[in-house]
Amino acid sequence: MDDTAFEKQSALFALAVSDIVLINMWCHDIGREQAANKPLLKTVFQVMMRLFSPRKTTLMFVIRDKTRTPLENLEPVLREDIQKIWDSVPKPEAHKETPLSEFFNVEVVALSSYEEKEEQFEEQVANLRQRFFHSIAPGGLAGDRRGVVPASGFSFSSQQIWKVIKENKDLDLPAHKVMVATVRCEEIANEKFAGFTANETWCVLEEAVRAGPVAGFGKKLNSILYAYLSEYDAEAAYFDEGVRSAKRKHLEEKLLQLVQPAYQSMLGHLRSETLEKFKEAFEKALNGGEEFSVAACNCTECYMALFDEGYADAVVELANWDSSKVRDKLCRDIDAHVASVRVAKLAELTSSYEAKLNDALSGPVEALLDGANKETWPSIRKLLQRETESAVPGLSSALSGFDMDEQTKEKMLKSLEDCARGVVEAKAREAAGRALILMKDRFSSLFSHDSDSMPRVWTGNEDIRAITKTARSASLKLLSVMAAIRLDDSVDDIENTLCSALMDTKNNAALTKRSITTFDPLASSTWEEVPPAKTLITPVQCKSLWRQFRAETEYSVTQAISAQEANKRGNNWLPPPWAIVALIILGFNEFMTLLRNPLYVGFIFVGFLIMKALWIQLDIAGDFRHGALPGLLSLSTKFVPTVINLLRKLAEEGQMPATNNPQRNPATASRSFQNGNTSIDTSSSASSGVTSSANGTQYSSPTKEE
Incomplete structure (x- = not known):
């Protein structure tokens, strides 16, 4: 029982792994039941039904020790026996009417006896060998080769087939072929992916692109990718085409997924570098006096073309990546930079003209308002009109290089005019605050x-x-x-x-x-x-x-x-006339007394001189100018020191002539005293002059006293 089961398993295994099955028969066994291997053929046909989708196999009957009976006579007998066996084998419903030729190619070959005809035998064997050399060529011995497995996967395929046969399951050769191809192609793809990951050229390229743009990035990366994909194609060439293509596509996806960050980094560096170069060139063009709109247009076209060249150099041929987003972002960045520079330049230009207007208007308007009169506002209006008419055409000419629409241009010119009016109004409000x-x-x-x-x-x-x-x-x-x-x-x-x-x-x-x-x-x-x-x-x-x-x-x-x-x-020291008349009438007796006693006149004159000197030294008029009480307080503090000082000076001048000329006669002394009086009078006059000057200054400008 075990031998029969093993015989069926081995037959099924042979049919599953072989394209050609050789059946060795002795010439004299043709037509016999056991010796002709009819039970074996029956077993082969039975297990053939267990193949879920069997392939076409070649059954080659090799008849050894051929007798004198011609092969043409032996072959029909043998084929008839094979057909009978096929007809007697129970078949599934789907194959009840299926002919033998759908499953097998029957070939019959006869070999002479080795012992009797050795040379002929060897020649026939050599011819048969040649047929095997070209068995897989079109029209060769091999069948349709639907379940063929490449040599690299044969070992694994055979193990899996035997495993299925031992488990007494139906063997689906096409599915098995796909399974083997899937496993092997997956292994090959993984090997190539690992090899690419560890590739030194790729590692250096990946590291370099992290730091900055790499010249020839696309060419270098494409070369590495094609090399590993070519190796995959070579190793997986004989596996199922569908599986091979699917695994190749999966390998491509994995490789592209691996290199995409580097590619994106390359594009990012390319975009950043292009943007920086654009900024430098744009600024240089503007500093060189080129009009804003012309400089923006020329630089944009130039550096977008430069980016396109860089992108063409970095493109990965296997990938269908859309770089339009990066290009669009570069366009947006350039447009944003142009817009920001435009705003800054316009602001700078406007501020420059506004500053000029402010300088031209602030000082004159402030001066006109400080000296306000009937002609102030007409003069301010003329000044404003003159300066505005001078600034507006200049700004209009400068704005022509920015390629802006008339509405925006008019709005900016109107803003400049409003600014000029604003300067005048601000100065007017400032002056009003100091009204x-x-x-x-x-x-x-x-x-x-x-x-x-x-x-x-x-x-x-x-x-x-x-x-x-x-x-x-x-x-x-x-x-x-x-x-x-x-x-x-x-x-x-x-x-x-x-x-x-x-x-x-x-x-x-x-x-x-x-x-x-x-x-x-x-x-x-x-x-x-x-x-x-x-x-x-x-x-x-x-x-x-x-x-x-x-x-x-x-x-x-x-x-x-x-x-x-x-x-x-101060200019009227005399008393009123009625007072003068009263003095004359009431003072007549005293006047006569003075005429009768001239010595009184001398004493009065000396007293007058002393009082005059005290008046001047104490500055009585100046002290009482600020009021009676302040004058009295000032005199109380200065009176005693002033009197002492005056007496000391008189004593010193009285002693000086006596010391210098002790023999001087009284007449000389009298003259000296007179000179002393003259000196005192002179100083009094000088002091009086100072007082008068002081009085003049006092009444010259009340504002200065404030």
């Missing part, structure tokens, strides 16, 4: 200086009321100039409103008797015919500023009046 200071300066300039700009000396002949009114009127006109921005040719009535409300005292007195909110023209937050946006100082603010201005300039007027009165008092 009170400017009004006080204008008042001080007109009140404290004459028409020749010389400091005014209040001698008593000036009309302080008229001067004050003139100075205040000029300050009020300055306030009216500062009240609103007048860059248009519109006419307003601000000056008349301010004059009627603040300078017309009669009208003001009448208004105080009425309702302020109804009749006061300054009880409002807007001016008539002046938009709020153009208003710098509202009517209410003007009224408040004027009130503050009057309060702060009132002191100067009061000081001028005081100085004028003091000057008058």
Whole structure:
């Protein structure tokens, strides 16, 4: 039983692994049951049915020790016996009507007896051998070779076939062929993938591309890839084509997946390098004076072409990778850089013209506003128009190189004009914030200086009321100039409103008797015919500023009046006429007494000289100029030291002649004393002159006292 099972298993194994099955028969056994191997043939045909999709196998019957019976007579007998065996074998439903020729090619070969005809035998064997040499050629002995397995996979294939046969399973040769091809092609593909991974050239290339772009990257990588794929094709050439192609495709995918990061890195370096070169070239072109739009267009075309050349050098032929995303990103980066440079250049250009306008307008406008008068705003308008007409064409010419649409260009030119107006308005608002200071300066300039700009000396002949009114009127006109921005040719009535409300005292007195909110023209937050946006100082603010201005300039007027009165008092030392008459009448007796006693006159004269000297030394007029109490306090501290100092000087001058000329006669001494008196008188005159000068300075400018 075991021998029969093994016989079937071995027969099935032979049919599965062989293209040609040789059956050795003795010539005399043809037609016999056992000796002709009929049971074996029956077994072969039975196991053939177990092949799920059997291939066509060649059955070669080799008849040895051929007798004189011709082969043409023996072969039909043998084929008839084979057909009978085939017909007697039970078949599956699908193969009941299938002829023998669908499964087998039957070949019959006869060999002479080796012992009797050795040479003929060897010749016949040599011919048969030649047929085996060319058995797989078209028309050869081999069958359809549907289940053929390459030699490299034969060992594995045979092991798997025997394993299936031993497990008594149906053997699907095509599936087995696919399985063997799958295993072997997978092994070959893995070997080639591992070899590629460890390839020194690839490792060096991968390391280099991490650091930067590599020249000839695509050519080098393609060479390595094709080399390993060619090795795969050579080793897997005889395996199932479908499996071989599928595994090759899988190997390609794995290899491309492995090299894709390097390829992407190469493209990234190429994009970055191209972008940097573009930036440098673009900046150089702009610095060289080339127009912006021309430089941008030329540089973009040049460096996009350079990127395309680099991409063509880095392309991997096996991959169908789309580089459009990288190229599009480079385009976007270039466009973004051009846009940013464009914005920066436009901003720089605009800022340059705005700075020029600011420099051209700030100083003159500020000076015009500081000296505000009726011609201030017309002059500012002329200045603004002149500078704007000078700057706008220059900016328009510069913008022509940026290839922008007319709407954007007009918008930028309008922005420059608005900037110029903004500079003027800013200076106007700044000046309006200093309106009170400017009004006080204008008042001080007109009140404290004459028409020749010389400091005014209040001698008593000036009309302080008229001067004050003139100075205040000029300050009020300055306030009216500062009240609103007048860059248009519109006419307003601000000056008349301010004059009627603040300078017309009669009208003001009448208004105080009425309702302020109804009749006061300054009880409002807007001016008539002046938009709020153009208003710098509202009517209410003007009224408040004027009130503050009057309060702060009132002191100067009061000081001028005081100085004028003091000057008058200083120039009038004589008492009133009635006092002089009273002195003459009441002092007649004393006058006669002096005439009768001349010695009294001498004492009075000496007392006068002493009092004059004390008056000058103590500067009594200067001390009492600031008030009675401060004058008394000052005199109390200086009186005793001044008297002592004066007596010491008199004593020293009295001793000096006696020491130098002790024999001098009284007449000489008398002359010396007279000279001393003269000296004292001279010093008194000098001191008086200083006092007079001091008094003149005191009353020359009340503003300086402040």
